[in-house]
Amino acid sequence: MYSQRIIVTGGAGYIGSHFCKYAKSKGHQIFTIDNLSTGYKEFVKWGDFFLMDVRESNKLYDLISKIKPNYLVHFAASAYVQESFINPLDYISNNIGGMESVTRICTELSIPIIFSSSCSVYGEVKSLPVNEDSELIPLSPYGETKLLCEKILKWCEKSSNLKYVSLRYFNAAGADFDKEIGENHNPETHLIPLVIKSINKGIKLKIFGNNYNTKDGTAVRDYIHVNDLARAHLNAIEYLNSNGKSDFFNLGSGSGTSIMNIVNTLESITGLKIKKEFCPKRIGDPSKLFADIKKAKNILNWEPKYSKIETILQSAWDWHKISINNY
Numbered sequence: 383m384y385s386q387r388i389i390v391t392g393g394a395g396y397i398g399s400h401f402c403k404y405a406k407s408k409g410h411q412i413f414t415i416d417n418l419s420t421g422y423k424e425f426v427k428w429g430d431f432f433l434m435d436v437r438e439s440n441k442l443y444d445l446i447s448k449i450k451p452n453y454l455v456h457f458a459a460s461a462y463v464q465e466s467f468i469n470p471l472d473y474i475s476n477n478i479g480g481m482e483s484v485t486r487i488c489t490e491l492s493i494p495i496i497f498s499s500s501c502s503v504y505g506e507v508k509s510l511p512v513n514e515d516s517e518l519i520p521l522s523p524y525g526e527t528k529l530l531c532e533k534i535l536k537w538c539e540k541s542s543n544l545k546y547v548s549l550r551y552f553n554a555a556g557a558d559f560d561k562e563i564g565e566n567h568n569p570e571t572h573l574i575p576l577v578i579k580s581i582n583k584g585i586k587l588k589i590f591g592n593n594y595n596t597k598d599g600t601a602v603r604d605y606i607h608v609n610d611l612a613r614a615h616l617n618a619i620e621y622l623n624s625n626g627k628s629d630f631f632n633l634g635s636g637s638g639t640s641i642m643n644i645v646n647t648l649e650s651i652t653g654l655k656i657k658k659e660f661c662p663k664r665i666g667d668p669s670k671l672f673a674d675i676k677k678a679k680n681i682l683n684w685e686p687k688y689s690k691i692e693t694i695l696q697s698a699w700d701w702h703k704i705s706i707n708n709y
Contacts, residue, residue, distance in 0.1 A: 385409045385410055385411060386410045386411070386451075386452040386453055386619060386623070387410075387411045387413070387449065387450065387451045387452050387453075388405055388410050388411065388412055388413070388451060388452065388453050388454070388455060388619070389413045389414075389415060389446060389449060389451040389453070389454045389455070389493075390402055390405075390412060390413065390414050390415070390429075390454075390455045390457065391415045391416070391436050391454065391455070391456050391457055391458035391480075391484065392415075392416055392421065392456070392457030392458030392459065392498070393412070393414030393415065393416055393421075393425075393426060393429075393431075393457065394414060394416035394418055394421025394422055394423060394425050394426050394431070395416070395420060395421040395425070395457055395458075396554065396563075396564075396565050396566070396567070396608065397457055397498065397551075397554055397608055397611055397612070398414070398416075398421070398455075398457035398458075398498075399421070399422075399425035399426065399427075399563045400558060400563060400608045400609060400611070400612045401455060401457070401611070401612040401615050401616075402414060402426070402427075402428040402429060403427070403428050403558065403562070403563065403612070404609065404612035404613060404616060405428075405612070405615075405616055406428035406429060408616060410616075411429065412428050412429025412430070413429055413430050413432065413449050413451065414426050414429055414430065414431045414432065415432045415434050415436060415442070415445070415458070416431070416432075416433070416434075416458065417433065417434060417435040417436075417458075418433065420460075420567065420568070422566070425563050427562065427563075432445060435480075436456075436458050436480045436483050436484055437475070437476070437479045437480055437483050438483075439483045439486065439487070442483060442484070442487060443487050443490075446487055446488075446491060446493070447491065451493055452493070452494075452623075453493065453494050453495075453496060453619050453622070454484065454488055454493050454494070454495050454496070455495075455496040455498075455615055455619075456480075456481070456484050456495055456496065456497050456498060457498045458476075458480055458484075459476060459477045459480065459498065459527075459528075460472060460473050460476045460477055460524070461500075461524065462524065462567075462569075462571050463502065463522045463524045463525070463571075463667075464522075464571065464664060465524075465571075466522050466523035466524035466527070467522060467523060467665065470523040473523050473524055473527050474523075474527060477524075477527035477528070477531060478527050478530055478531065478534075481497075481530075481531040481534055481535075482534065485534055485535065485538050485544070488544060489538050489541075489542045489544045492544075494544070494545040494546060494547075494619075494622050495535065495544070495545075495546040495547075496546070496547050496549065496615050496618045496619060496622075497531065497532070497535060497546060497547070497548040497549065498549060498551070499528050499531065499532055499548045499549055499550045499551070499630065500524070500525065500528045500550060500551055501550050501551060501552045501553075501604070501632070501634070501671060501673065502520055502521070502522060502524055502525030502528055503518050503520055503525055503528050503529040503532065503550060504516050504517070504518060504519070504520070504525075504550075504671070505517075505518075505519040505520050505521040505525065505668065506519070506521060506668040506669075507668070507671065510638075510670060510671075510672060511636065511672050511673055511674035512632065512671065512672065512673055512674060513632070513674035513676075513677070514550075514630060514631065514632055514674075514677055521665075521667075521668065531548075532548050532630060535548060535628070536628075539628050544628075545622055545628050546628045547618040547621065547622060547626075547628065547629060547630070547631065548629075548630035548631070549611075549614060549615065549618060549630070549631055549633050550630060550631065550632050550633065550673075551606065551611060551633050551634075552603065552604035552605070552606050552632070552633065552634035552635070552671065552672065552673050553572075553573075553603045553604060553605045553606065553634075554606060554608050554611055555572075555574050555605040555606065555607060555608065555694045555698065556574075556605075556607040556608050556609065556688065556689075556693070556694040556695075556697040556698050557608065557697045557698050557700070557701035557702075558608075558609070558697075558701065559609070559697055561700055561701045561704055561705075563701075564698065564701035564702065564705060565608070565698065565701075566705065573603075573641060573644060574605075574644060574648075574694070574695065574698050575698070575702070576588075577644060577645060577648050577656060578648070578698060578699060578702045580656050580657060581648065581652055581654050581656060582702070584657070585657065586657040586658065586659040587645070587656055587657065587658050587659065588659050588661050589641055589642075589645075589658055589659065589660050589661065590661050590662065590663055590664045590667065591660075591661075591662065591663035591664070591667065592660045593663075594663070594669040594670075595669050595670075596640055596669060596670060597640065598640050598642045598643070599642075600640045600641035600642045601640065601641055601667060601668075601669055601670070602638035602639065602640045602669070602670040602671070602672065603638060603639065603641075603671055603672070604634035604635055604636070604637065604638055604639075604671060604672035604673050605634075605635060605639055605644075605689065605691060605694055606633055606634045606635050606686060606689050607686065607687075607688035607689045607693065607694050607697070609687075609688050610633070610635075610686040610687060610688050610689050611633055613684060613687070614631075614633050614678065614682065614684045617682045617683060617684045618631075618682060621681065621682055621683075626681070629681065631677055631678040631681070631682060632673040632674060632675055632677065632678060633673070633675065633678060633684075634672060634673030634675055634686075634689075635672075635673070635675075635686050635689035635690075636672065636673055636674070636675045636686070637672055638670060638671070638672035639691050643691070644691070644695070645658065647691060647692060647695050648695050648699065651692075651695055651696055651699055652699060
């Protein structure tokens with residue numbers, strides 16, 4: 383595929399910045415748009431940066447018209463499940479409002495969209511692994527906003543022939559192997575950084591639920607290395623560039639790992655013990671969730687390379703060791 387001009391919304395964030403690095407390494411021109419509400423300017427190292435909220439539609443239209451991209455990869459969103467229960471209107475404004483703005487412009491300018499969706503669109507599934515035909519019953523306002531964003535893309539394709547790929551991530555994890563960027567949220571809600579924080583600061587790790595219907599009683603999730611996610615986004619662009627039809631795909635490792643397995647493996651990697659406190663289950667948390675990724679393998683010609691749990695945890699630990707005082 384020839385070099386493409388790619389706009390990346392939310393490119394200063396965790397997954398977006400890893401995509402920018404990977405796409406740049408493959409010879410593409412990258413243009414990051416981010417309002418830095420949760421991202422880091424220090425993570426924008428691969429291409430031009432524009433400080434902007436994607437809901438500023440007039441400014442966004444002018445900028446996109448000037449850049450003339452071949453594709454737009456839309457990461458920008460609020461992404462905390464529990465926070466979405468507390469501030470649902472903020473999630474509607476940011477996630478749905480942002481999607482409306484981006485999609486309206488891309489529809490008018492005929493720019494295909496690669497959308498950062500989520501396995502949260504599924505909710506508590508009836509059978510595992512989760513495939514793309516599983517019932518869509520989100521358990522959280524966050525999941526609902528992601529599902530509505532997918533519907534917006536479908537409606538716009540029918541009305542105007544907008545092309546898109548929607549990628550339903552399972553649990554993004556790990557860090558850049560060169561240790562330039564990694565996972566750092568504020569507030570931090572993701573398991574692996576919280577386990578590492580517990581190790582570094584000697585504080586108790588809160589584990590929500592130890593009576594799930596799982597082997598060790600803790601919740602089971604599908605962890606996918608962030609570099610594998612970055613690769614999948616570029617594969618999606620290559621797919622559309624080869625006249626692929628609009629579609630949606632699961633992205634995961636294809637297997638589940640329990641919270642206690644994460645804890646035990648990190649104890650083995652670090653040689654340190656983790657203090658634990660078991661707490662009641664949280665609303666909106668299904669007991670098990672892991673992906674069927676055959677569709678992405680067959681159509682996007684993608685499969686995870688770096689998503690063994692030991693690889694994920696080692697990369698996360700390596701990055702956090704050098705960045706603990708920087709963010």
